Amino acid sequence: MEIEECLDKILGKIEPSQTAESVRLEDGICGRILAEDVVATRNVPAFPRSAMDGYAVHSEDVAEAARVAPVVLKVQGELCAGDVPQKDADYDAGTAVRIMTGAFVPEAYDAVVMQEQTDYGMEQVQIYAPVKSYQNYCKIGEDIAEGAVLARKGTRITPAHMALFASLGIAEVPVRIPAKVAVISTGSELQNAGEAPEAGKIYNSIFWMLKGAIEQQGLSVIECPICRDDEDQLKAELMKALEEADFIITTGGVSVGKKDIVPRVLSEMGAEILFHGADIQPGTPTLGAYLNRKVVLALSGNPYAALANFELYFWPAMAKMLGSDSFLPLCKTAILKSEYNKVNKHRRLIRAYYEDGEVTLPSGVHASSVISNLTECNCFIDLEAGRKAEVGDTVRVRLLRGF
Numbered sequence: 001m002e003i004e005e006c007l008d009k010i011l012g013k014i015e016p017s018q019t020a021e022s023v024r025l026e027d028g029i030c031g032r033i034l035a036e037d038v039v040a041t042r043n044v045p046a047f048p049r050s051a052m053d054g055y056a057v058h059s060e061d062v063a064e065a066a067r068v069a070p071v072v073l074k075v076q077g078e079l080c081a082g083d084v085p086q087k088d089a090d091y092d093a094g095t096a097v098r099i100m101t102g103a104f105v106p107e108a109y110d111a112v113v114m115q116e117q118t119d120y121g122m123e124q125v126q127i128y129a130p131v132k133s134y135q136n137y138c139k140i141g142e143d144i145a146e147g148a149v150l151a152r153k154g155t156r157i158t159p160a161h162m163a164l165f166a167s168l169g170i171a172e173v174p175v176r177i178p179a180k181v182a183v184i185s186t187g188s189e190l191q192n193a194g195e196a197p198e199a200g201k202i203y204n205s206i207f208w209m210l211k212g213a214i215e216q217q218g219l220s221v222i223e224c225p226i227c228r229d230d231e232d233q234l235k236a237e238l239m240k241a242l243e244e245a246d247f248i249i250t251t252g253g254v255s256v257g258k259k260d261i262v263p264r265v266l267s268e269m270g271a272e273i274l275f276h277g278a279d280i281q282p283g284t285p286t287l288g289a290y291l292n293r294k295v296v297l298a299l300s301g302n303p304y305a306a307l308a309n310f311e312l313y314f315w316p317a318m319a320k321m322l323g324s325d326s327f328l329p330l331c332k333t334a335i336l337k338s339e340y341n342k343v344n345k346h347r348r349l350i351r352a353y354y355e356d357g358e359v360t361l362p363s364g365v366h367a368s369s370v371i372s373n374l375t376e377c378n379c380f381i382d383l384e385a386g387r388k389a390e391v392g393d394t395v396r397v398r399l400l401r402g403f
Contacts, residue, residue, distance in 0.1 A: 001275050001277070001278050001279065002278070002279055002347075003278050003279070003280050003312055003347070005275070006274070006275045006278045006286075006288060006313070007312065007313055007316055009274040009275055009288060010274060010288050010295055010297070010313055010316075010317055011316060011317065011320055013274065013290045013295050014295060014317050014320045014321050015293070015321070016320060016321060016322075016323055017176055017177070017179065017246070017321050017322055017323070019176065019177040020035035020036075020174050020175060020176055020177060021174070021175060021177055022172045022173065022174050022175075023172055023173065023175050024171055024172040025162055025165065025166060025170075025171060025172065025173075029157050029162065029173060029175060030157055030158065030159060030162060031156060031157060031217070031218035032156070032157050032175040032176065032178070032218055033154060033155070033156055033157075033175060033176040033218075033322050033323070033324045033326070034151055034152070034153055034154060034155045034157065034173065034174065034175060034176075035153065035174040035175055035176050036153050036174045037149050037151070037152055037153050038149070038150045038151045038165065038170065038173055039147060039148070039149055039150065040144045040145065040146055040147060040148045040149075040150055040168055041146065041168060041169075041170075042146050042168060042169075043140050043141035043144065043145060043146045044141065044142075044143045044144035044167050044168060045138055045139075045140060045141075045142065045143060046140065047104050047105075047140060048104065048105040048107065048137060048138065048139060048140060049102055049103065049104065049105060049137075049138040050079075050099045050100065050101055050102065050103050050105050050112045050136065050137065050138070051101065051112065051136045051137060051138050052101060052112050052114045052115070052136040053099070053100050053101050053114070053115050054099060054112045054113045054114040054115040054116075054117070054118065054136065055073070055075070055096040055097065055098055055099060055112065055113045055115070055118055055125055055127070056079075056096060056097045056099045056105050056106060056109035056111070056112050057073065057096045057109055057111055057112070057113055057127065057131065058093055058095075058108070058109060058110060058111075059110050059111040059130075059131055059132060059133045059135070060093070061073060061093055061094060061096075061127075062111075062113060062127045062129075062130050062131060063130050064130065065127040065128060065129055065130050066128065066129070067128040067129070070119075070126035070127055070128050071126070071127045072124055072125070072126055072127075073094060073095055073096040073124065073125050073127060074094060074095045074096070074123070074124055075095075075096055075097065075098055075121060075122060075123055075124060075125050076089055076090055076091060076095045076096065076097050077089065077097055077098070078097065078098040078099070078100075079097055079098070079099045079100065079103040079104060079105075079106075080100045080103055081100055081101065081102035081103045082103075083103060083104060084104055085097075085104055085105075085106040085107075089106070091106045091108035091109060092108070096109075096113075096125055096127075097109065098122075098125075099112060105137060110133045110134055110137065111131040111132065111133055111134060111135045111136065111137055112131070112135070112136035112137055113127055113129065113131050113136070114136060117129040143167070144164070144167070144168065150164050150165065150168070151164070153323065154322075154323045154324040154325065154326075155324070155326070156218075156324055156326035157173075157175070176322050176323070176324075178218055178219045178220045179219050179220065179246045179247060179318060179321055179322060180219075180220045180221075180222055180244060180245045180246050180247075181214050181219055181220065181221055181222065181245060181246065181247045181248070181249060182221075182222040182224055182241035182244065182245035182247075182248045182249065183207055183210050183211060183214075183221055183222070183223070183224065183249045183250075183251070184224045184227055184234075184237050184238070184241060184248065184249070184250045184251070185204050185206060185207045185224070185226050185227065185250075185251050185252065186226075186227045186228075186229065186234060186250055186251065186252040186253040186261070186262060186301070187226070187227075187228075187229060187252040187253065187259075187301055188228045188229045188230075188259070189201055189202055190202060190203070190204040190226045190252075191203060191204065191226070192204060192226065193208070204226060205303055205371060206251045206252075206299075206301070206303050206306045206307075207223075207251070209303065209306075209307060209371075210249065210251070210306070210307075210310060211223075212402070213307075213310070213401060213402050214314075216401075216402045217318075217327065217401065217402070219318065222241065222244055222245050224237050224240075224241065225237070229253065229259040229261060230261075231261050231264070231265050231268075234253075234261060234262070234265045235265055235268075235269060238250075238265070238266075238269065238291070238296070239269075242291065242292045242294055245294065246294070246321065247294065247295055247297070247314075247317065247318075247321070248294055248295070248296045248297070249296075249297050249298075249299060249310070249314070250262055250296065250297075250298045250299065251298075251299045251300070251301055251306050252299075252300070252301030253298075253301065254285045254286065254287050254298045254299065254300060254301070255285040255300070256285070260285075262287065262298045263276060263287055263298070266287070266289045266291065266296060266298070269291060270291065271289040271290060271291035271296065272289060272290040272291070273287065273288075273289050274288035274289060274290055274295075275287065275288050276288075278309075279346055279347055279385070280309070280312075280346060280347050280348070280349065281344060281346045281347070281348045281349070282300065282302060282304060282305035282308060282309075282348075282349065282368035283299065283300045283302075283305035283306070283308055283309035283349075283368070284346070285300060286298065286299055286300060286305075286309045286313075288313070295317065297309075297310070297313055297314065297317075300368070302367075302368040302369045303368070303369065303370075303371045303374075304351060304367075304368040304369070304370065304371065304374065305368040307374070307400075308349040308351075308380055311329065311380075311398065311400060311401065312329075312349075312398075315327045315328065315329055315401060316328060316329070329398050329399065329401070330398070330399045331382075331396065331397065331398050331399075332354065332357075332396075332397045332399070333394050333395065333396060333397065334354055334357055334358055334359040334381075334394070334395060334397045335357060335358050335359070335392060335393070335394060335395075336358075336359055336381070336389055336390070336391055336392065336393045336394075336395050337358050337359065337360045337391060338352075338359075338360045338361040338391065339361075339390075339391055340361060340381075340383075340389045341388070343386060343387070343388045344383065344385060344386070344387075345385060345386070346385050347382070347383065347384060347385045348381075348383045348385075349380040349381070349382060349383075349398075350366070350380055350381040350383055351366065351373070351374065351377045351379075351380050352377060352379050352380060352381050352397070353376055353377055353378055353379065354378055354379040354397050354399060359379065359381060359395065359397055362374075362376035362377055363376070374403070377400065377403060378399060378400055378403040379397045379398060379399045379400055379403075380397070380398055380400065381395050381396065381397055382395075382396040382397070382398055383395060383396075
């Protein structure tokens with residue numbers, strides 16, 4: 001199958017999440033997904049506010065003001081940020097109020113003269129320049145109007161959103177409960193980081209790569225013990241994951257070797273095999289299954305193959321599950337700046353680095369088992385089968401999330 005057809009089969013089984021919770025700003029909502037629209041309950045600013053240190057005036061009073069012929073106004077007190085104008089104060093024509101940035105402008109006045117255009121008078125002030133109506137003046141609702149939608153359902157909350165919510169006094173917002181993802185690493189050859197190296201063993205690097213990618217996007221990872229090439233243990237881990245997780249990933253054991261037990265175990269457990277094998281390299285043996293109303297994505301045991309196919313399928317699945325396009329992959333076209341002489345029989349995902357419309361290949365080996373040069377990458381080139389890509393060609397690029 002083409003990878004697009006494989007993805008459609010996965011998306012056809014993903015059920016949008018309906019679970020949500022209200023979370024306070026101080027409890028860490030940045031990166032969470034809004035479960036409902038957030039609407040402004042009041043105007044910001046809620047009162048007319050000065051944009052300058054200066055004097056609140058009637059713009060008509062100072063229409064002819066000039067440095068050679070200043071207009072003199074009576075100063076009716078001073079207002080600093082946080083002060084409230086006196087209700088019975090005389091703010092009629094011919095008067096002004098000394099005012100600071102952010103202070104409440106008495107409703108009688110319609111403009112603010114910056115202090116640099118005055119003599120800084122205390123009881124009387126000389127105005128040296130005219131101002132237009134509402135100049136240096138923030139109107140009610142100028143920033144946010146009551147009833148305006150601050151952020152739509154499905155929006156990923158950013159620091160700017162947090163500032164918006166706080167500016168309205170909103171202390172908590174409804175957000176989607178993060179998806180729980182179980183990652184099961186299979187292979188009798190694997191051992192955990194921190195353990196003394198054993199002959200014939202390798203450290204489990206794929207788990208930490210996927211865990212980092214998932215948690216960086218605000219989702220939750222259920223850590224499972226390394227699963228030996230043992231069908232009973234794999235069944236037990238899958239059953240536990242089905243109870244706890246919303247989405248399940250396995251790595252390794254998915255090809256056609258003697259110890260590649262994942263396809264057989266899933267079939268024995270009654271899973272619907274959505275696809276097994278895609279017209280893509282690396283990661284051709286990748287498998288998608290549906291078991292107990294949960295999607296299982298079985299990835300290769302080779303690190304780059306696992307990462308590339310994880311990126312292809314996982315993030316669109318999360319976009320549908322959590323109702324947020326922010327998880328969708330970012331695809332671009334770019335000019336190839338490095339040589340790639342290999343002509344592949346299958347569509348190929350080539351690790352690369354994208355910047356300013358250009359894409360280059362990292363140094364070193366490009367085998368799917370090699371991860372040392374992934375630190376030099378932030379994308380992969382999606383190259384058509386049978387194509388020889390030359391320097392200067394336009395190629396398709398998919399940006400890796402978080403790299």
